[in-house]
Amino acid sequence: MLARHSLKLPRLTNMCASFCTATAEAAAEPLYNRPKLAPTDYRTGETNTDLHSKVHEAKFYTIAPEIKKQLFSGGGLPRQYEQQVKTFTETCLMVRPAGLELINYIRNTDFKRPAIRYVLYGDNGVGKTLIMAHALHYGLQNNFVLVHVPWVPNWMKRPKETANAAQEGFIDLPFDAAAWLVHFKTQNTNLLTKLQLKTSKDYVWSKREATPAGSTLLELVEHGIARIKFASETIAALLSELKQHASEDKCKVMVAIDGFNAFFHPETRVFGDHKQRITPDRITLTQPFLDITNYNWTNGVCILTVDKIGMTEGFMESYMPRYLLGKEGFEHLDPFVPVRVDNYSDKEFASCVQYYLDRNWIQKTPEGFDEQLKYLSNKNPYTLMQLTRSL
Amino acid sequence: MASLTRLLERNLRNSSTAAGRRLYSQTQEEPAAGTKHEFDDEEFRVLNLRAAKQTDQQKRRVFKKEAALPPRHLKMATDQDWTAVWPGPRTFQPSSVPLPLRQGYTEKGAAPPSKFVNAELMKIPNFLHLTPPAIRQQCEALKKFCTPWPKGLESVEKWEKHFPIEVKSTDYCHALPTIRNPDARRVTLNIKLSDLKFDAHAKDKFLRLVGDRYNPNTGILTIVADRCPLRKQNYDYAMYLLTACYHESFVTEPWEQNKSEADMEYYSFERNKSKQTAEAIINWGIPTDAAKLEVSQDFAQTVELLINEGENEYNLGRYKEEVLKLLSVRNE
Numbered sequence: 001m002l003a004r005h006s007l008k009l010p011r012l013t014n015m016c017a018s019f020c021t022a023t024a025e026a027a028a029e030p031l032y033n034r035p036k037l038a039p040t041d042y043r044t045g046e047t048n049t050d051l052h053s054k055v056h057e058a059k060f061y062t063i064a065p066e067i068k069k070q071l072f073s074g075g076g077l078p079r080q081y082e083q084q085v086k087t088f089t090e091t092c093l094m095v096r097p098a099g100l101e102l103i104n105y106i107r108n109t110d111f112k113r114p115a116i117r118y119v120l121y122g123d124n125g126v127g128k129t130l131i132m133a134h135a136l137h138y139g140l141q142n143n144f145v146l147v148h149v150p151w152v153p154n155w156m157k158r159p160k161e162t163a164n165a166a167q168e169g170f171i172d173l174p175f176d177a178a179a180w181l182v183h184f185k186t187q188n189t190n191l192l193t194k195l196q197l198k199t200s201k202d203y204v205w206s207k208r209e210a211t212p213a214g215s216t217l218l219e220l221v222e223h224g225i226a227r228i229k230f231a232s233e234t235i236a237a238l239l240s241e242l243k244q245h246a247s248e249d250k251c252k253v254m255v256a257i258d259g260f261n262a263f264f265h266p267e268t269r270v271f272g273d274h275k276q277r278i279t280p281d282r283i284t285l286t287q288p289f290l291d292i293t294n295y296n297w298t299n300g301v302c303i304l305t306v307d308k309i310g311m312t313e314g315f316m317e318s319y320m321p322r323y324l325l326g327k328e329g330f331e332h333l334d335p336f337v338p339v340r341v342d343n344y345s346d347k348e349f350a351s352c353v354q355y356y357l358d359r360n361w362i363q364k365t366p367e368g369f370d371e372q373l374k375y376l377s378n379k380n381p382y383t384l385m386q387l388t389r390s391l
Numbered sequence: 392m393a394s395l396t397r398l399l400e401r402n403l404r405n406s407s408t409a410a411g412r413r414l415y416s417q418t419q420e421e422p423a424a425g426t427k428h429e430f431d432d433e434e435f436r437v438l439n440l441r442a443a444k445q446t447d448q449q450k451r452r453v454f455k456k457e458a459a460l461p462p463r464h465l466k467m468a469t470d471q472d473w474t475a476v477w478p479g480p481r482t483f484q485p486s487s488v489p490l491p492l493r494q495g496y497t498e499k500g501a502a503p504p505s506k507f508v509n510a511e512l513m514k515i516p517n518f519l520h521l522t523p524p525a526i527r528q529q530c531e532a533l534k535k536f537c538t539p540w541p542k543g544l545e546s547v548e549k550w551e552k553h554f555p556i557e558v559k560s561t562d563y564c565h566a567l568p569t570i571r572n573p574d575a576r577r578v579t580l581n582i583k584l585s586d587l588k589f590d591a592h593a594k595d596k597f598l599r600l601v602g603d604r605y606n607p608n609t610g611i612l613t614i615v616a617d618r619c620p621l622r623k624q625n626y627d628y629a630m631y632l633l634t635a636c637y638h639e640s641f642v643t644e645p646w647e648q649n650k651s652e653a654d655m656e657y658y659s660f661e662r663n664k665s666k667q668t669a670e671a672i673i674n675w676g677i678p679t680d681a682a683k684l685e686v687s688q689d690f691a692q693t694v695e696l697l698i699n700e701g702e703n704e705y706n707l708g709r710y711k712e713e714v715l716k717l718l719s720v721r722n723e
Binding site (some may be wrong): 105110116322334338 | 665698717
């Protein structure tokens with residue numbers, strides 16, 4: 001026994017020694033010799049999205065707080081990302097290839113032609129919503145009237161309140177509709193006051209209430225917000241007015257709808273008169289948004305995302321657009337431009353890690369941590385964000 | 392008379408004293424008189440139970456096992472006619488097979504059991520009746536029944552061309568009192584669908600009529616007829632089925648016009664909303680009386696491919712390319 005112990009001891013001491021030296025090295029050089037990126041390698045000062053090009057790919061650009069407030073105060077950034085933004089005290093979006101592709105398409109669009117529908121698709125957490133946010137910023141900077149629905153499944157899955165609509169068999173979501181009108185107003189007040197778009201016909205809401213022809217769209221929206229009961233009808237009126245104005249070349253409209261496939265889901269969690277689930281087409285909000293995503297107008301661009309999280313169990317096998325939209329949805333959108341959103345490339349990944357280091361979000365940097373993160377997250381942006389929370 | 396009375400008197404006198412006693416002593420004394428006679432030679436009789444048997448018993452026959460003959464193969468000549476020894480299929484017989492066969496599992500290092508009383512050798516099928524000389528012999532014997540191969544049917548392609556229908560049936564040969572086998576009536580008819588001439592509607596209808604008798608992987612239609620008792624009847628029935636289905640498929644019934652889009656087997660761009668939309672988009676802004684633009688065939692094909700084959704990155708990528716062409720947008 002003694003002999004065995006004596007044999008073991010030297011090995012143990014060896015191990016101890018090597019361990020100690022390793023820690024010592026780590027302490028001496030917290031960032032081991034990985035390629036360090038200068039701030040210009042992962043950040044760009046170019047806040048004008050119209051000028052974003054291949055040069056800015058994989059770099060972060062900052063959105064000013066007031067712009068962020070205007071664009072996303074009613075939703076539009078994922079909740080986790082919103083928290084991160086708060087922690088980092090700045091709103092930075094990465095210029096992703098899919099975003100650049102989308103902006104290029106919009107830039108090259110002939111707006112005399114029917115509205116083109118772009119469908120962003122991709123696996124969970126690859127950044128579809130943030131690419132849409134990028135596109136929205138582009139729309140804002142290029143004087144598009146924004147028709148932005150942050151997350152359609154919210155209406156279908158957890159509506160604030162339901163009420164029977166004036167139309168037989170239809171269901172209104174008055175609070176959600178009013179909230180959307182508020183969101184629309186925040187995003188577009190500046191532009192709409194400048195454009196002074198007028199309603200083309202009288203809208204009679206009830207015996208005493210009416211919006212006469214010639215009142216501004218902002219008045220229409222404000223009426224909808226004040227009289228929540230008519231909010232859904234106001235949305236229908238507003239969208240048809242916008243479509244008409246765009247077709248008459250008075251304005252450009254960017255429609256951005258996240259979770260668009262929820263409009264074609266076989267069922268909702270909204271209950272009808274007989275306590276049975278109703279289909280999305282029985283919700284009054286559906287039809288106006290389907291109308292505005294139709295091809296039969298000009299000066300418009302539709303950016304839609306299809307997301308399998310928007311579906312319920314049993315309909316989440318694939319993230320491909322035809323599967324998520326179903327037959328009806330596909331027929332409604334066809335021909336659309338599918339834009340695939342992928343996980344980070346190596347360059348984007350390095351840039352993102354560097355950004356996190358810059359924000360002191362990653363503080364422990366043992367040797368090979370970025371390689372580890374790469375394999376753990378599979379370069380998926382959302383997974384990377386979750387993994388680095390504890391680092 | 393006087394003597395008679397005297398006799399009676401003496402009897403009565405006796406009876407007055409011992410009449411009652413005599414009445415029952417008589418019964419007691421009689422058996423005593425009998426045994427007295429038996430015991431005269433003063434020996435017990437022996438009850439011999441076996442006496443009868445012993446006399447009748449014969450000697451049990453002893454079966455003598457005949458001494459086993461030496462195995463037959465020891466007497467076999469080396470140039471004998473093997474086909475005569477083993478003319479047909481048969482279980483392995485060690486004595487008649489002049490081969491030093493061994494077969495079976497043993498402990499490691501030991502030789503496998505020899506061919507005698509070896510169940511392993513008896514279990515497995517043998518082909519000792521199908522030796523090359525035996526086959527040669529049988530072929531020679533059959534030759535006189537053969538006719539020359541028809542001219543013009545030298546290759547598979549040729550005979551498939553001239554005889555597109557393949558009919559299969561099975562003859563059974565066995566040792567039973569009856570030579571009939573119920574399975575012999577079954578007739579299988581095979582035909583390649585490409586050998587039949589169809590139009591689009593007829594083909595669709597024919598495939599619906601035959602159902603799972605058609606194998607889409609091989610393109611072969613198989614009709615099995617076994618409902619009639621005789622092979623001839625089944626053959627006729629199979630041919631009738633083929634003929635009837637073929638001709639029926641060319642008939643268009645009035646209710647077939649009601650087939651809607653949901654009933655279609657595959658997606659066709661021509662009859663769908665996608666075509667209307669695409670045409671409306673490319674004809675946007677063109678006056679109604681002017682000539683309409685047609686949607687490119689490539690776009691139609693990619694849409695059909697996307698839906699019929701199911702979506703994957705490749706199909707979706709092609710669709711995207713075609714859409715970009717159709718809408719004339721580009722990614723610089």
